[in-house]
Amino acid sequence: MxxxxxxxxxxxxxxxxxxxxxxxxxxxxxxxxxxxxIAARAQPPFAASAMDGYAMAAxxxxxxxxxxxxxxxxxGARFAAAVAPGVAVRIFTGAPMPQGTDHVVIQEDVExxxxxxxxxxxxxxxxxxxGADFAAGARxxxxxxxxxxxxxxxxxxxxxxxxxxxxPEVAFIATGDELVMPGATPGPDQIVASNLFALRAxxxxxxxxxxxxxxxxxTLDSLDTVLELAxxxxxxxxxxxxxxxxxxxxxxxxxxxxxAPAFWKIAMRxxxxxxxxxxxxxxxxxxxxxxxxxxxxxHLFLLPALRALQxxxxxxxxxxxxxxxxxxxxxxxxxxxxxxxxxxxxxxxVATPFDSQDSALLGLLAEAxxxxxxxxxxxxxxxxxxxxxxxx
Amino acid sequence: MxxxxxxxxxxxxxxxxxxxxxxxxxxxxxxxxxxxxIAARAQPPFAASAMDGYAMAAxxxxxxxxxxxxxxxxxGARFAAAVAPGVAVRIFTGAPMPQGTDHVVIQEDVExxxxxxxxxxxxxxxxxxxGADFAAGARxxxxxxxxxxxxxxxxxxxxxxxxxxxxPEVAFIATGDELVMPGATPGPDQIVASNLFALRAxxxxxxxxxxxxxxxxxTLDSLDTVLELAxxxxxxxxxxxxxxxxxxxxxxxxxxxxxAPAFWKIAMRxxxxxxxxxxxxxxxxxxxxxxxxxxxxxHLFLLPALRALQxxxxxxxxxxxxxxxxxxxxxxxxxxxxxxxxxxxxxxxVATPFDSQDSALLGLLAEAxxxxxxxxxxxxxxxxxxxxxxxx
Numbered sequence: 001m002x003x004x005x006x007x008x009x010x011x012x013x014x015x016x017x018x019x020x021x022x023x024x025x026x027x028x029x030x031x032x033x034x035x036x037x038i039a040a041r042a043q044p045p046f047a048a049s050a051m052d053g054y055a056m057a058a059x060x061x062x063x064x065x066x067x068x069x070x071x072x073x074x075x076g077a078r079f080a081a082a083v084a085p086g087v088a089v090r091i092f093t094g095a096p097m098p099q100g101t102d103h104v105v106i107q108e109d110v111e112x113x114x115x116x117x118x119x120x121x122x123x124x125x126x127x128x129x130x131g132a133d134f135a136a137g138a139r140x141x142x143x144x145x146x147x148x149x150x151x152x153x154x155x156x157x158x159x160x161x162x163x164x165x166x167x168p169e170v171a172f173i174a175t176g177d178e179l180v181m182p183g184a185t186p187g188p189d190q191i192v193a194s195n196l197f198a199l200r201a202x203x204x205x206x207x208x209x210x211x212x213x214x215x216x217x218x219t220l221d222s223l224d225t226v227l228e229l230a231x232x233x234x235x236x237x238x239x240x241x242x243x244x245x246x247x248x249x250x251x252x253x254x255x256x257x258x259x260a261p262a263f264w265k266i267a268m269r270x271x272x273x274x275x276x277x278x279x280x281x282x283x284x285x286x287x288x289x290x291x292x293x294x295x296x297x298x299h300l301f302l303l304p305a306l307r308a309l310q311x312x313x314x315x316x317x318x319x320x321x322x323x324x325x326x327x328x329x330x331x332x333x334x335x336x337x338x339x340x341x342x343x344x345x346x347x348x349x350v351a352t353p354f355d356s357q358d359s360a361l362l363g364l365l366a367e368a369x370x371x372x373x374x375x376x377x378x379x380x381x382x383x384x385x386x387x388x389x390x391x392x
Numbered sequence: 393m394x395x396x397x398x399x400x401x402x403x404x405x406x407x408x409x410x411x412x413x414x415x416x417x418x419x420x421x422x423x424x425x426x427x428x429x430i431a432a433r434a435q436p437p438f439a440a441s442a443m444d445g446y447a448m449a450a451x452x453x454x455x456x457x458x459x460x461x462x463x464x465x466x467x468g469a470r471f472a473a474a475v476a477p478g479v480a481v482r483i484f485t486g487a488p489m490p491q492g493t494d495h496v497v498i499q500e501d502v503e504x505x506x507x508x509x510x511x512x513x514x515x516x517x518x519x520x521x522x523g524a525d526f527a528a529g530a531r532x533x534x535x536x537x538x539x540x541x542x543x544x545x546x547x548x549x550x551x552x553x554x555x556x557x558x559x560p561e562v563a564f565i566a567t568g569d570e571l572v573m574p575g576a577t578p579g580p581d582q583i584v585a586s587n588l589f590a591l592r593a594x595x596x597x598x599x600x601x602x603x604x605x606x607x608x609x610x611t612l613d614s615l616d617t618v619l620e621l622a623x624x625x626x627x628x629x630x631x632x633x634x635x636x637x638x639x640x641x642x643x644x645x646x647x648x649x650x651x652a653p654a655f656w657k658i659a660m661r662x663x664x665x666x667x668x669x670x671x672x673x674x675x676x677x678x679x680x681x682x683x684x685x686x687x688x689x690x691h692l693f694l695l696p697a698l699r700a701l702q703x704x705x706x707x708x709x710x711x712x713x714x715x716x717x718x719x720x721x722x723x724x725x726x727x728x729x730x731x732x733x734x735x736x737x738x739x740x741x742v743a744t745p746f747d748s749q750d751s752a753l754l755g756l757l758a759e760a761x762x763x764x765x766x767x768x769x770x771x772x773x774x775x776x777x778x779x780x781x782x783x784x
Contacts, residue, residue, distance in 0.1 A: 025574050026604060029593035043754070045583060050752070076570030076610070078581045094570055094681070096581050134755045148597075149784060152590035152683055153758040156583070160575030178468030178486055182417050183552030189470045189488050191437060191548070198544035201421035205540075212418060218468070289486070291544055321739035347713035347778050348739050360442070362435070363526045366545040386739050392541060 001267040003376070004300060004335050008316060010264065011276055011301045014283050015308040018166040018234060025154055030207055031164040032310040033142040033150075039157035042131035046096040049073070051126045054110055054117055055083070055091040055101040061122040069115050073098055088117060097127055143311040145207075165310040170208045170302075171230035171282075172196045173238045175216040175223065175250060176289060194362060195294040196239055199287075202298050206306040208235070223253035227279075234309060236282045237302060238275075240289025250286055254279055261286070267334040267376060270296055270359035283309070292359040296337050296371060299390060319373055319388035325352025327382050331374040342369030342389065351389050368392055393659040395768070396692060396727050400708060402656065403668055403693045406675050407700040410558040410626060417546055422599055423556040424702040425534040425542075431549035434523035438488040441465070443518045446502055446509055447475070447483040447493040453514040461507050465490055480509060489519055535703040537599075557702040562600045562694075563622035563674075564588045567608040567615065567632045567642060568681060586754060587686040588631055591679075594690050598698040600627070615645035626701060628674045629694060630667075632681025642678055646671055653678070659726040659768055662688055662751035675701070684751040688729050688763060691782060711765055711780035717744025719774050723766040734761030734781065743781050760784055 002010075020034045049055060056067055067088040073079040075094035083089055083100035091097075091104060104126035111118040133156065140153060146162070154162065179193040180186045193215055200210045211233060216226040218241075230236045241250040251261045259279040266274055270293040275286025285302060287294040299317060307315035323345060328338070338353040339361075351372050354364050370389035381387065394402075412426045441447060448459055459480040465471040467486035475481055475492035483489075483496055496518035503510045525548065532545060538554070546554065571585040572578045585607055592602045603625060608618040610633075622628045633642040643653045651671040658666055662685040667678025677694060679686040691709060699707035715737060720730070730745040731753075743764045746756050762781035773779065 025589060026592075029596065041578070043583065044752070045578070046580070050750075074570075074610075075568055076579075076581050094568075094583070128750070128752055132750070133753050138755070140758065147758070147784065148590035148593040149687060149754065149757045149760070151593055152586040152687065153754040155574045155586035155589045156683070156754050158574055158578070158584045160573075176467055176486075178466075181552075182547045182550055186433070186437070186550070187468075189438070189468050191435065191486070192550045194544040194547035197417060197547045198540035200418075201540040201543055204421065218466075291548070295541060295544065318736070344710070358442075358520070358524070360436070360520055361525050362541065362545040362548050363530070365541040366532065366539070368541070392539065 001265045001334070004266060004268050007264050007266045007274060008301060008304055011285070011305050012308050012315065014276060014278055015305045017311045018168060018309050020163045021166050022161045023164040025151060025160050025162065028146050028154075028162050028164060029148065029151060031146055031162070031167070032207065032312055033140070033144050033146050033162045033164050034311050035163050036139040036141045037154055037157060037159045037162055039134050039136055039138040039159075041158060042136045043133040043156050044128050044130060047102075047130050048128045049091045049093055049095050049097060049104045049126060050128050051104055051106045052092050053104045053106040053126065054088040055098055055104050056088040057083070057085050057101055058103040058125070060085060060088070061103040061105060061119065063119055063121055065119045067117050067119070069117055102127060143313060145312065168208045168234040168306055168309040169211065169232070170203045170235040170237060170306070171211040171213055171233035172200055173213050173216050173226050173230060173236065175218065175238055175241045177218045179215045181215065195291040198295050199237065199239070199298045199302065202303060203306060206303050207310055208306050218249055220249060220253050220256070223249060224256065227253060227257055230282070233282055235302075235305065236279055236284045238284070238286045239294050241286065251275060254284065259284060268300075269334050269336045274301065290359045291362050292339070292365050295365065299371065299392075317390050319390055321348055322351035322370065322372070322387055322389045323348045324381055324383055324385045324387050325350045328353060328374065328380065330380045331376065331378040333376050335376055336374040337371040337390070338374060339364050339368040340370050340372040340389065341367060342391065348386070351387060393657045393726070396658060396660050399656050399658045399666060400693060400696055403677070403697050404700050404707065406668060406670055407697045409703045410560060410701050412555045413558050414553045415556045417543060417552055417554065420538050420546075420554050420556060421540065421543060423538055423554070423559070424599065424704055425532070425536050425538050425554045425556050426703050427555050428531040428533045429546055429549060429551045429554055431526050431528055431530040431551075433550060434528045435525040435548050436520050436522060439494075439522050440520045441483045441485055441487050441489060441496045441518060442520050443496055443498045444484050445496045445498040445518065446480040447490055447496050448480040449475070449477050449493055450495040450517070452477055452480070453495040453497060453511065455511055455513055457511045459509055459511070461509055494519060535705065537704065560600045560626040560698055560701045561603065561624070562595045562627040562629060562698070563603040563605055563625035564592055565605050565608050565618050565622060565628065565630045567610065567630055569610045571607045573607065587683040590687050591629065591631070591690045591694065594687075594695060595698060598695050599702055600698050610641055612641060612645050612648070615641060616648065619645060619649060622674070625674055627694075627697065628671055628676045630676070630678045631686050633678065643667065646676065651676060660692075661726050661728045666693065682751045683754050684731070684757050687757065691763065691784075709782050711782055714741045714743035714762065714764070714779055714781045716773055716775050716777045716779050717742045720745060720766065720772065722772045723768065723770040725768050727768055728766040729763040729782070730766060731756050731760040732762050732764040732781065733759060734783065740778070743779060
């Protein structure tokens with residue numbers, strides 16, 4: 001048995017970063033930017049008013065001063081002439097500061113009479129210096145998963161395209177004579193394929209495109225036919241194969257396609273041997289068929305692999321702290337990922353593991369907000385103890 | 393000035409839930425399921441083996457017992473005959489328990505000799521009772537944003553379609569003569585439109601479809617032309633209009649299309665008056681043009697509105713607890729949403745507000761992991777004090 005961390009390292013060693021491609025900014029949300037984006041210009045590109053008011057020379061900004069208003073500066077339409085001492089320009093937020101001015105008195109502090117203003121107060125400068133946000137040539141560095149604020153920043157930098165890792169394409173193959181797709185009428189011995197829908201949604205949320213392939217039956221022919229449909233995918237994920245011994249048929253089928261499967265027995269619950277390797281150009285993962293085991297393995301191995309394929313570093317799942325909602329017993333030699341209810345708490349959320357940790361129970365998994373991590377040989381803990389959780 | 397909470401309540405009062413539609417399960421990730429999904433059958437639909445091993449009558453499960461193996465039960469292919477005492481059936485995980493059996497001895501506890509097994513130990517029952525996960529008729533209740541595990545559960549329930557709120561369609565209109573789209577060459581007085589890219593990505597992550605409309609210039613004609621392109625959207629979001637006084641032209645333009653705009657001065661920083669109301673069939677929000685203000689208002693008002701349109705309850709942003717990474721001064725009368733760096737901490741993450749809280753700084757917003765919430769009149773706090781944050 002190898003620890004979870006070692007299994008993850010082995011999976012990541014198989015995940016070769018995908019090539020970069022040009023992505024229009026409007027389609028770049030959630031993509032992993034590679035390299036650096038460079039600001040084409042400073043922001044603001046000129047000293048700009050931060051308020052609606054009146055621009056003037058700072059030397060004129062004295063309470064009681066009277067100034068003649070000689071024009072207007074709007075965002076997008078500057079006041080083109082130079083401004084002499086003793087006069088002011090009506091100015092709006094974002095407008096370039098007219099030449100000769102370096103102070104804005106906000107409109108609330110001004111009394112207007114015809115084309116003359118009298119300053120009641122002068123306040124702050126209210127000027128945003130050129131480049132206050134960023135200078136020309138400023139960089140946003142990758143690898144970086146682009147969040148909404150990043151898109152706004154890149155737009156302001158006038159970066160219309162970014163270099164981003166190609167989205168990994170993941171082919172999902174559920175295997176087993178016992179499976180039918182939702183909407184079909186299962187025979188008396190059959191059940192409905194379920195976990196591939198969860199794994200697919202998880203992969204897509206991580207930036208992947210997915211192929212939901214037909215269910216492979218428990219014959220080499222059927223598996224081979226479906227594996228052929230997976231060609232060209234960056235990641236091939238098989239689920240199950242346990243009806244004839246763990247992965248036995250799946251391993252035979254991929255071996256016939258040039259793959260040397262590696263199995264690792266991982267010191268974790270729920271979980272089983274994970275099959276992994278490279279199938280020609282693809283990373284291949286063979287997940288257990290038990291629904292909860294497959295989904296937990298998806299969180300621990302598939303999602304980090306998808307992050308690594310997209311060029312991200314620091315791809316391991318990130319636990320958050322919580323307090324135990326009930327006592328837990330000492331743990332055995334395998335890391336236990338307990339399904340737990342997670343409710344807000346002050347200051348830490350409260351994680352309460354379910355009574356049943358049967359890895360077949362999807363109903364409980366759907367109610368679970370987190371996987372409570374119990375490291376190997378962790379001691380018994382009382383209610384209220386601090387624990388680490390993976391939010392689901 | 394009205395508190396943020398009251399402004400949110402007023403926005404939500406304008407957000408009429410959208411009608412439901414049928415969505416295939418394979419496309420339902422992230423959608424808000426309405427009503428209840430009902431399990432078409434129990435899971436498991438039969439008592440099933442939880443392990444690979446040998447099925448027998450519990451009365452035969454004694455260490456040292458020798459049993460003849462009379463057949464095989466696989467997932468998807470049961471052993472069809474009744475099993476008499478004294479014999480066993482080879483069984484694999486997920487296979488229906490043969491008639492007459494109620495105990496599975498795992499293969500590791502069995503010695504095999506030809507078609508006879510000798511039990512070294514007997515262990516647990518290793519049987520999953522029919523309906524252990526859920527009974528026929530079990531429900532998953534909406535409104536509920538469907539997470540990956542929900543999809544697996546719905547699949548197992550054999551629910552191929554769900555009723556889900558239609559995805560709201562949001563039209564974004566940036567306004568201002570000073571704006572150009574990324575990739576264009578800005579004039580000397582112009583800047584690049586930025587915040588609509590952030591707002592759009594935020595809305596899409598919340599389940600919306602979006603229209604990125606052309607920039608409206610500061611004329612009624614231009615605004616009217618772009619507003620016409622927004623027709624049919626469920627939400628119309630304008631950004632800016634401040635170059636000629638807050639929202640002045642935008643308000644005139646929408647009034648001409650039958651809208652009575654309401655403005656609220658909200659007791660918050662950053663932020664400005666929010667314009668809101670119903671524009672014919674649409675919810676309309678007029679956000680400030682300042683990039684950070686617009687994005688913060690998007691988090692506080694637009695995203696909750698999108699949740700409400702999709703039928704969710706409890707839609708307000710959910711703060712999380714953090715510890716202050718540096719002291720903060722007493723707050724004034726307006727709630728302050730301070731941009732802060734958020735780093736993991738034990739047990740609470742550490743939120744450190746930036747020195748500059750200038751609402752024009754997109755560079756800092758992109759570095760911010762959270763908005764640190766300072767309620768009106770909050771007292772000064774020392775480093776290490778517990779605060780509430782909205783993760784970004």
